[in-house]
Amino acid sequence: MVNISILQEGRALEVRAQGRRVRFHAIWLRDNAWDSETRAAGNGQKLIKLSDIPIDTVIAAACCEGKVLKLTFAPENKAVRYDVDWLLAHAYDHDRVQQKGWIDSRVEPWDRAGMPSPPVGSFAEVCASPQALHDWLADLARFGVAKLEQGPVADQALMQVVDLFGYVRETNYGRYFEVRSEVNPTSLAFTRQGLQAHTDNPYRDPVPTVQVLYCLENSVDGGDSLIVDGFRAAARLRDEAPGAFDLLSRYCARFEYRGAQGVILQARRPMIELQPDGSLIAVRFNNRSAAAFTDVPYADMEAYYAAYRRFGEIIDDPAMAVRFRLNPGECFVVDNTRVMHARTEFSGQGMRHFQGCYADRDSLLSRLATLRETLGE
Amino acid sequence: MVNISILQEGRALEVRAQGRRVRFHAIWLRDNAWDSETRAAGNGQKLIKLSDIPIDTVIAAACCEGKVLKLTFAPENKAVRYDVDWLLAHAYDHDRVQQKGWIDSRVEPWDRAGMPSPPVGSFAEVCASPQALHDWLADLARFGVAKLEQGPVADQALMQVVDLFGYVRETNYGRYFEVRSEVNPTSLAFTRQGLQAHTDNPYRDPVPTVQVLYCLENSVDGGDSLIVDGFRAAARLRDEAPGAFDLLSRYCARFEYRGAQGVILQARRPMIELQPDGSLIAVRFNNRSAAAFTDVPYADMEAYYAAYRRFGEIIDDPAMAVRFRLNPGECFVVDNTRVMHARTEFSGQGMRHFQGCYADRDSLLSRLATLRETLGE
Numbered sequence: 001m002v003n004i005s006i007l008q009e010g011r012a013l014e015v016r017a018q019g020r021r022v023r024f025h026a027i028w029l030r031d032n033a034w035d036s037e038t039r040a041a042g043n044g045q046k047l048i049k050l051s052d053i054p055i056d057t058v059i060a061a062a063c064c065e066g067k068v069l070k071l072t073f074a075p076e077n078k079a080v081r082y083d084v085d086w087l088l089a090h091a092y093d094h095d096r097v098q099q100k101g102w103i104d105s106r107v108e109p110w111d112r113a114g115m116p117s118p119p120v121g122s123f124a125e126v127c128a129s130p131q132a133l134h135d136w137l138a139d140l141a142r143f144g145v146a147k148l149e150q151g152p153v154a155d156q157a158l159m160q161v162v163d164l165f166g167y168v169r170e171t172n173y174g175r176y177f178e179v180r181s182e183v184n185p186t187s188l189a190f191t192r193q194g195l196q197a198h199t200d201n202p203y204r205d206p207v208p209t210v211q212v213l214y215c216l217e218n219s220v221d222g223g224d225s226l227i228v229d230g231f232r233a234a235a236r237l238r239d240e241a242p243g244a245f246d247l248l249s250r251y252c253a254r255f256e257y258r259g260a261q262g263v264i265l266q267a268r269r270p271m272i273e274l275q276p277d278g279s280l281i282a283v284r285f286n287n288r289s290a291a292a293f294t295d296v297p298y299a300d301m302e303a304y305y306a307a308y309r310r311f312g313e314i315i316d317d318p319a320m321a322v323r324f325r326l327n328p329g330e331c332f333v334v335d336n337t338r339v340m341h342a343r344t345e346f347s348g349q350g351m352r353h354f355q356g357c358y359a360d361r362d363s364l365l366s367r368l369a370t371l372r373e374t375l376g377e
Numbered sequence: 378m379v380n381i382s383i384l385q386e387g388r389a390l391e392v393r394a395q396g397r398r399v400r401f402h403a404i405w406l407r408d409n410a411w412d413s414e415t416r417a418a419g420n421g422q423k424l425i426k427l428s429d430i431p432i433d434t435v436i437a438a439a440c441c442e443g444k445v446l447k448l449t450f451a452p453e454n455k456a457v458r459y460d461v462d463w464l465l466a467h468a469y470d471h472d473r474v475q476q477k478g479w480i481d482s483r484v485e486p487w488d489r490a491g492m493p494s495p496p497v498g499s500f501a502e503v504c505a506s507p508q509a510l511h512d513w514l515a516d517l518a519r520f521g522v523a524k525l526e527q528g529p530v531a532d533q534a535l536m537q538v539v540d541l542f543g544y545v546r547e548t549n550y551g552r553y554f555e556v557r558s559e560v561n562p563t564s565l566a567f568t569r570q571g572l573q574a575h576t577d578n579p580y581r582d583p584v585p586t587v588q589v590l591y592c593l594e595n596s597v598d599g600g601d602s603l604i605v606d607g608f609r610a611a612a613r614l615r616d617e618a619p620g621a622f623d624l625l626s627r628y629c630a631r632f633e634y635r636g637a638q639g640v641i642l643q644a645r646r647p648m649i650e651l652q653p654d655g656s657l658i659a660v661r662f663n664n665r666s667a668a669a670f671t672d673v674p675y676a677d678m679e680a681y682y683a684a685y686r687r688f689g690e691i692i693d694d695p696a697m698a699v700r701f702r703l704n705p706g707e708c709f710v711v712d713n714t715r716v717m718h719a720r721t722e723f724s725g726q727g728m729r730h731f732q733g734c735y736a737d738r739d740s741l742l743s744r745l746a747t748l749r750e751t752l753g754e
Binding site: 023025028047170184263265269289294373 | 400424473546573584678689693
């Protein structure tokens with residue numbers, strides 16, 4: 001049963017259905033009409049501009065037949081039909097979470113106790129089965145990380161991984177790059193040193209939102225992989241030291257990379273990035289490429305450094321890190337706006353050879369959404 | 378003449394030089410040391426973590442010889458030398474602009490009166506001369522748009538344009554895409570309709586930050602190009618209606634694209650994006666891909682729509698638009714986080730055939746910075 005009432009002389013409509021009571025404004029309803037004059041049939045693109053809708057638009061008449069709401073808008077005298085379920089799914093008349101740093105409910109933060117090992121897929125299965133690919137991408141979207149096992153030990157096999165969900169983000173490092181110890185390294189990544197957990201390329205804007213690291217050889221002593229959930233770390237910081245969280249989200253840090261081939265990449269962005277409504281959307285943390293912070297006022301700089309230190313301590317806390325060893329033919333994919341990765345120092349006679357590349361999350365989420373629709377979830 | 382004083386029992390240092398008086402904290406100075414144990418000699422990457430620096434770090438001794446500042450830090454008993462000019466250039470002890478929506482001083486907003494036509498470079502010259510390339514990229518960075526003329530009328534010539542400054546951002550539209558009227562268009566871009574000024578792909582996150590549109594044929598009636606500076610439009614909105622500016626920057630809009638090939642791209646981002654310190658960094662405006670806004674509370678939705686309408690009116694104001702006709706072998710490049718583009722409707726017997734592609738601004742700014750250093754500016 002759906003009940004409706006026109007409010008405020010037609011400027012709004014109240015819909016009562018499924019135990020809910022939600023209001024919609026006439027202008028919102030008119031703008032979100034799905035008739036063929038308002039939206040293109042094939043791709044759903046809007047055919048009109050907001051200025052094509054009269055400023056004094058009101059609902060002149062309303063009736064409901066089953067799940068179909070029929071509205072007539074004045075002064076256009078335009079009749080439009082709405083699916084009540086669609087309206088309820090897009091209702092905006094409700095209270096909102098207000099805690100700074102809130103996390104999208106589709107995302108699940110983790111630490112080592114909550115996720116002792118990363119989600120895993122089989123290379124062959126995700127390539128062959130849409131359901132397996134869906135499940136693996138769903139894990140990757142939810143946890144910000146996922147492994148693939150039993151893949152080919154072959155040059156550029158990581159490109160096949162990217163093909164599963166998107167497109168390579170080419171950079172000055174190439175379409176992909178070799179990660180192995182070099183004699184004259186342009187980056188500490190290409191040494192045998194351990195690396196603190198970090199997000200990649202915070203000196204880039206926009207940062208690459210996805211990274212793939214694919215193992216071709218790993219016969220050294222050490223050289224294990226570690227991952228840390230930056231969203232979990234930020235949430236811990238917020239809970240343990242709200243003032244510190246506030247400082248790292250309120251002020252921009254600076255990041256810089258000067259490469260061997262005349263590359264000067266610089267970015268000015270906060271370590272903890274929130275949407276204007278306070279939702280946590282990105283973490284940037286990379287001790288190697290941190291530049292001089294100059295956007296923090298003198299009065300707050302000591303507290304900012306204390307907050308940065310505290311955030312680093314949380315990130316370095318072994319309770320936060322999930323550790324695993326990548327063997328040849330295995331890779332992991334991370335959401336580089338969220339999950340930090342690290343490696344332990346290595347030594348010995350063996351070789352450690354990874355290939356890495358960047359990609360973007362929008363196509364990954366698109367692939368997941370289309371698989372979900374196709375598989376009828 | 379440089380004078381220094383140790384403050385707060387070594388927790389800070391005051392530097393007086395060139396008529397300025399700026400303070401630096403001991404922890405900031407220690408973190409920004411440039412000695413070979415702190416930073417890698419070749420690439421400047423930091424070799425230490427913040428946790429490697431003692432929490433009780435203070436300046437135990439300080440002296441200045443000419444432009445070289447020598448500090449000794451306790452408890453490490455570590456001596457570090459600083460270039461006073463570098464310190465002054467990175468000073469953070471000063472008042473900051475506080476007006477919401479402030480714009481980086483390296484960026485110059487424009488309207489039609491201020492910039493009757495876009496900056497132009499010669500295809501051959503920017504390809505041949507580092508100085509010409511520098512000047513063209515500097516214009517592009519400053520105005521968010523630049524044209525190239527007298528280029529080849531050849532398939533994929535736009536790739537040569539991207540090669541000048543960066544890397545293609547491949548998407549579901551391919552490495553590049555054809556813009557011409559089609560029988561079954563997957564986008565209104567591929568019709569003969571006029572298009573309101575817009576930024577591309579706001580349903581993508583991150584959005585492509587650079588777009589190239591290259592003309593191969595334009596013999597139709599109409600089909601002119603228009604560009605509008607979104608930063609100028611946002612600044613006008615802020616000055617004329619601060620409450621409207623606030624609403625569009627405070628709440629997230631939603632954008633969506635469902636393509637023909639099973640693509641479902643969705644983003645939740647504000648139309649006017651500010652850094653946490655209020656600096657304007659991006660505009661998203663695209664009537665065709667605007668989805669139902671659900672992140673604005675009921676109490677603010679009517680005002681939000683009024684703000685959106687006002688922003689659209691400013692964007693549609695002919696005084697804001699720079700109009701030009703792209704001829705075969707000509708292209709324009711826009712900063713897609715800032716400058717909107719549009720086209721007028723076209724008709725007639727002729728053909729209009731553009732090729733478009735996306736790229737990113739970080740590599741463009743990197744190329745500009747390295748050219749600036751090489752050319753000794």
